[in-house]
Amino acid sequence: MSIAAAHPRLGAERAGSAAAVSCTHCGLVVPAGLVREGSAEQFCCHGCEAAYAVIHSCGLQEYYRLLESTGGEGAPARGTRRAYAEFDDATFQALYCTPAAGGLMSVELLLEGVHCTACVWLVEKLPRVAPGVVEARLDIRRAAVTVVWDPSRVALSRAVRALDTLGYPAHPARGVEARSARRAEDRRMMVRAALAGACAGNIMLLYFALYAGMFEGIERGFEQMFRWVAMGLNTLCLAWPGMVFARSAVAALRTRTVHLDVPIALGLYLGGAWGIWKTVSGGSGAEGIYFDSISTLVFFLLVGRLLQQRQQRSAADALELLFSLTPAVARRVGGDGSVTDVPTEAVKAGDLVEVRPGESVPVDGVIERGSTSLDASMLSGESRPVRAGEGERVAAGVVNLSSAVRVRAEATGEGTRIGRLMKMVEEASRRRAAIVRLADWWGKWLLWALLGLSAVTLGVWWHLGARVAIDRAVALLIATCPCGLGLATPLAMPVAIGRAARRGILVKGGDALQTLSGPGKEGGTVVLDKTGTITMGRLSVVRWCGDERAKALVAALEGCSSHPAALALARDLAAEGQGSLEVEGVVRHAGREGAGIEGVVDGRRVVAGTRSLMSRRGVEVGAEMDRRGREALGDALSPVYCAVDGRCVAVAMMGDPVRPEAAGAVAQIRARGWAVRVLSGDQPDVVEAVARAVGIEPEDCRAGVSPEEKLEAVRAMASRGRAVMVGDGVNDAAALAAATVGVAVRGGAEASLAAADVSLSREGLGPVVELLEGARRTMRAIHWTIATSLGYNVAAASLSVAGLISPLLAAIIMPASSFTVVAICLRTGAFRGRVREEARP
Amino acid sequence: MSVLYVMVPVALLLAGGAVLAFIRAARSGQYDDLETPAHRMLWPDDEGVGRDKGSGA
Numbered sequence: 001m002s003i004a005a006a007h008p009r010l011g012a013e014r015a016g017s018a019a020a021v022s023c024t025h026c027g028l029v030v031p032a033g034l035v036r037e038g039s040a041e042q043f044c045c046h047g048c049e050a051a052y053a054v055i056h057s058c059g060l061q062e063y064y065r066l067l068e069s070t071g072g073e074g075a076p077a078r079g080t081r082r083a084y085a086e087f088d089d090a091t092f093q094a095l096y097c098t099p100a101a102g103g104l105m106s107v108e109l110l111l112e113g114v115h116c117t118a119c120v121w122l123v124e125k126l127p128r129v130a131p132g133v134v135e136a137r138l139d140i141r142r143a144a145v146t147v148v149w150d151p152s153r154v155a156l157s158r159a160v161r162a163l164d165t166l167g168y169p170a171h172p173a174r175g176v177e178a179r180s181a182r183r184a185e186d187r188r189m190m191v192r193a194a195l196a197g198a199c200a201g202n203i204m205l206l207y208f209a210l211y212a213g214m215f216e217g218i219e220r221g222f223e224q225m226f227r228w229v230a231m232g233l234n235t236l237c238l239a240w241p242g243m244v245f246a247r248s249a250v251a252a253l254r255t256r257t258v259h260l261d262v263p264i265a266l267g268l269y270l271g272g273a274w275g276i277w278k279t280v281s282g283g284s285g286a287e288g289i290y291f292d293s294i295s296t297l298v299f300f301l302l303v304g305r306l307l308q309q310r311q312q313r314s315a316a317d318a319l320e321l322l323f324s325l326t327p328a329v330a331r332r333v334g335g336d337g338s339v340t341d342v343p344t345e346a347v348k349a350g351d352l353v354e355v356r357p358g359e360s361v362p363v364d365g366v367i368e369r370g371s372t373s374l375d376a377s378m379l380s381g382e383s384r385p386v387r388a389g390e391g392e393r394v395a396a397g398v399v400n401l402s403s404a405v406r407v408r409a410e411a412t413g414e415g416t417r418i419g420r421l422m423k424m425v426e427e428a429s430r431r432r433a434a435i436v437r438l439a440d441w442w443g444k445w446l447l448w449a450l451l452g453l454s455a456v457t458l459g460v461w462w463h464l465g466a467r468v469a470i471d472r473a474v475a476l477l478i479a480t481c482p483c484g485l486g487l488a489t490p491l492a493m494p495v496a497i498g499r500a501a502r503r504g505i506l507v508k509g510g511d512a513l514q515t516l517s518g519p520g521k522e523g524g525t526v527v528l529d530k531t532g533t534i535t536m537g538r539l540s541v542v543r544w545c546g547d548e549r550a551k552a553l554v555a556a557l558e559g560c561s562s563h564p565a566a567l568a569l570a571r572d573l574a575a576e577g578q579g580s581l582e583v584e585g586v587v588r589h590a591g592r593e594g595a596g597i598e599g600v601v602d603g604r605r606v607v608a609g610t611r612s613l614m615s616r617r618g619v620e621v622g623a624e625m626d627r628r629g630r631e632a633l634g635d636a637l638s639p640v641y642c643a644v645d646g647r648c649v650a651v652a653m654m655g656d657p658v659r660p661e662a663a664g665a666v667a668q669i670r671a672r673g674w675a676v677r678v679l680s681g682d683q684p685d686v687v688e689a690v691a692r693a694v695g696i697e698p699e700d701c702r703a704g705v706s707p708e709e710k711l712e713a714v715r716a717m718a719s720r721g722r723a724v725m726v727g728d729g730v731n732d733a734a735a736l737a738a739a740t741v742g743v744a745v746r747g748g749a750e751a752s753l754a755a756a757d758v759s760l761s762r763e764g765l766g767p768v769v770e771l772l773e774g775a776r777r778t779m780r781a782i783h784w785t786i787a788t789s790l791g792y793n794v795a796a797a798s799l800s801v802a803g804l805i806s807p808l809l810a811a812i813i814m815p816a817s818s819f820t821v822v823a824i825c826l827r828t829g830a831f832r833g834r835v836r837e838e839a840r841p
Numbered sequence: 842m843s844v845l846y847v848m849v850p851v852a853l854l855l856a857g858g859a860v861l862a863f864i865r866a867a868r869s870g871q872y873d874d875l876e877t878p879a880h881r882m883l884w885p886d887d888e889g890v891g892r893d894k895g896s897g898a
Binding site: 062066069070117120121138139140141183186187190191194195198201202206219222225226229233 | 846863868872874876
């Protein structure tokens with residue numbers, strides 16, 4: 001059951017190539033240093049090993065069969081080895097847990113790493129892994145699991161540790177009250193739509209008889225009964241479900257704004273009132289009463305609103321995980337050395353907090369006492385533990401793995417890196433909500449047009465009597481009710497998003513699709529990351545010039561980082577016995593002054609990195625090595641200078657092939673009016689060589705950028721026009737959030753996936769082009785639906801003013817316009833076709 | 842055909858009953874998650890959702 005998958009970010013390869021060993025759990029390549037001779041099972045990381053052990057000891061091997069049969073891709077188990085001790089705290093339980101029947105307790109947790117059907121199966125098997133858990137029910141859309149457990153048989157921390165070991169780190173779902181309020185609101189909306197539907201259906205049945213009666217004749221008694229019953233149902237429909245529009249219209253008028261709900265409410269309630277008057281004052285057949293149209297209108301519009309609400313919910317849900325990543329409680333050390341538990345919000349800059357092993361760091365700060373290893377995978381995507389000692393910085397949200405440390409807080413709450421990220425994401429979503437919905441814009445014009453036309457109609461027909469004139473005017477208001485307009489966007493967006501999801505493109509909000517449909521008036525730029533997006537992301541050592549003995553030292557040092565370059569170096573330079581080399585004092589460098597890694601390996605000082613790092617760290621680089629390095633750049637390879645004990649002894653030349661479809665994709669993106677730029681942390685020569693290969697001019701590239709510079713650049717672009725950032729998410733979370741639309745490739749850090757508006761689960765630039773094309777087609781479909789429904793409205797208005805409209809005619813026109821809108825939305829060419837697996841090189 | 846005077850109210854009562862049933866179902870949370878049940882369908886037949894009847898697995 002080897003599940004072979006190419007994973008761009010980790011630089012892994014298909015396990016078909018000779019001598020490549022695949023992980024028994026996730027199917028990715030096992031780094032050479034971790035291969036165990038003579039063992040049937042191999043693992044790429046501790047997480048996978050632990051998950052495999054648990055799965056087998058509980059008899060859950062079905063997971064692997066399910067993974068293969070449902071076509072899921074294996075992913076490394078991201079267990080964090082946290083202790084989750086605070087989950088058993090009384091305050092925690094009071095905040096997040098609710099009692100359930102029979103002495104049980106229930107809690108809702110957000111999980112990382114859930115991405116497929118097999119995961120759902122595995123998570124819901126929690127009762128088998130942690131006896132005492134009664135039920136675990138997962139909502140895959142929100143990655144939220146509701147765990148019901150028996151406190152007398154198992155502690156919550158034990159159950160959550162089991163989930164973590166399986167590869168699903170958990171966080172409490174905050175905002176319990178807000179969520180249950182939203183849930184109640186959703187249910188109420190559904191009930192309203194259902195009631196409106198029931199009323200509309202029954203009224204239609206009654207009208208069937210009345211319309212037949214118009215042609216064939218109908219007994220007076222039945223006729224009146226049908227009219228009165230229809231009136232009653234319609235009044236019910238307007239009094240309960242329809243009030244949504246009345247309330248919204250009144251609120252709008254109070255603030256002197258006009259949106260689509262005002263003409264809608266006008267038509268519905270005036271029509272309803274006049275209908276009541278006509279029924280009560282006698283009348284025959286169906287003349288003058290439009291109950292069927294009114295109630296059907298209410299139903300369709302409520303369905304549209306329901307769809308819109310659901311879609312907004314899923315956009316908000318995606319943010320929930322991001323907001324739950326910092327711990328709620330911190331351990332503050334007082335002046336006298338005493339340690340008290342305080343809410344994280346109460347910690348101020350300058351306070352000292354203690355972080356025990358197994359806990360998350362609550363603030364950004366500097367380690368004042370102790371040294372430990374940390375897991376920063378949630379923020380940066382680095383899954384290997386990182387050592388940090390006194391004087392070194394830690395960020396909020398990072399998990400402390402091995403020993404307790406004391407951290408002097410520098411930034412708290414919104415000032416922390418992750419706090420700033422959350423704030424940016426929140427601001428971005430608020431910004432988007434302010435984008436005026438296309439249909440609402442029409443609402444204003446529609447209202448004035450309607451009022452004007454009604455006045456005209458009244459005037460034209462007044463000479464036939466007030467009653468007739470008012471009849472015609474009311475008919476006008478109802479027949480021109482903007483039903484199709486209200487349905488257009490709420491229908492088109494979820495259809496497009498659903499289709500895109502099936503092609504591995506996960507769009508979090510309809511607004512993203514709107515922005516992506518084209519560069520717009522202000523112009524738009526698509527910013528690409530180099531490694532992994534334009535290139536395969538599969539760095540490998542192409543040439544090694546210099547001392548062969550240095551290979552083992554460099555491999556050991558690079559094994560301490562999970563930067564793609566480091567992984568490739570560690571993998572390609574590995575030799576036997578390398579795992580036993582002692583590595584300490586590892587320091588990573590980044591930025592224009594020099595990038596690389598240094599440390600003490602086997603007692604010797606080893607530095608590996610760019611030429612500027614060598615100068616900065618005082619390493620002597622001979623002329624020969626310099627020449628080799630420049631040679632490499634000429635060949636569009638990245639040179640990594642390796643120095644032992646202060647002298648450069650070798651140069652490793654790394655290459656990363658450009659994706660074959662990249663050049664074509666860039667041309668296609670340009671053809672749609674977008675400008676294309678490249679922002680990369682790699683060296684200028686390499687970046688320019690790659691850019692040239694895909695048709696991007698050197699002046700559109702910026703190389704050697706740090707994450708902060710990336711953020712600034714993207715922010716500047718976003719303020720000038722539409723900026724679409726495409727990146728693999730490692731250390732890019734802030735830039736992704738700052739872009740107008742951020743597109744993350746799956747496999748990046750959890751925080752980046754949460755901050756991005758779109759995440760792609762297929763690699764390469766092909767999905768990006770698909771996304772742009774699909775967005776364009778979706779917006780085109782929306783424009784067509786708006787045009788069509790306006791066309792119907794104009795036709796109905798003309799008929800009304802001419803006095804030719806009747807309830808039967810209205811009952812035909814209005815559903816016809818709605819069905820046309822539905823048909824257009826379903827027939828849109830956006831995101832169509834099956835995904836054809838491109839041949840992997 | 843005068844039976845219609847009885848039938849129409851009865852039909853309305855039935856419709857009302859259906860609406861009440863829907864309201865009950867919606868309020869009990871059956872329609873909150875419409876995606877995950879589609880995934881559950883793909884699983885092999887076993888004891889269903891991992892509900893532990895208290896006997897320990």
